[in-house]
Amino acid sequence: MSPYYMKSMTPSAFESALRHKEGELASYMSRLASMESIRDSLAEELVKMTAQCEKLQAESALLPGVRAELDALRRRHSAALELMGERDEELEELRADIVDLKEMYREQVNLLVNKIQILSTSSGNA
Numbered sequence: 001m002s003p004y005y006m007k008s009m010t011p012s013a014f015e016s017a018l019r020h021k022e023g024e025l026a027s028y029m030s031r032l033a034s035m036e037s038i039r040d041s042l043a044e045e046l047v048k049m050t051a052q053c054e055k056l057q058a059e060s061a062l063l064p065g066v067r068a069e070l071d072a073l074r075r076r077h078s079a080a081l082e083l084m085g086e087r088d089e090e091l092e093e094l095r096a097d098i099v100d101l102k103e104m105y106r107e108q109v110n111l112l113v114n115k116i117q118i119l120s121t122s123s124g125n126a
Contacts, residue, residue, distance in 0.1 A: 009017070
């Protein structure tokens with residue numbers, strides 16, 4: 001405001017201008033408080049995001065080791081499955097051999113029983 005304009009203002013005009021400026025100041029103070037609140041909130045979010053980023057970076061550093069361990073476990077699992085398959089085949093072969101042996105022993109027992117019966121009937125007739 002120019003000095004001439006200020007001299008021509010009445011006290012009520014000064015009071016009105018003062019109230020207007022106080023209202024503007026209150027509005028600016030309110031906006032400032034709101035902006036500071038937003039800034040603080042964003043700063044907290046930034047801190048949380050930075051911590052989360054650091055945590056994820058640390059975890060990602062472990063990823064190659066975990067992948068290598070997973071690959072090793074997959075190879076061991078595959079080898080174990082292969083061994084189990086071989087053992088199952090051997091077991092089936094042994095079961096088949098046992099069945100064959102049982103049949104062979106039955107046939108031999110039947111032959112011996114028949115021979116004994118033939119010998120006992122031929123010695124009983126003589």
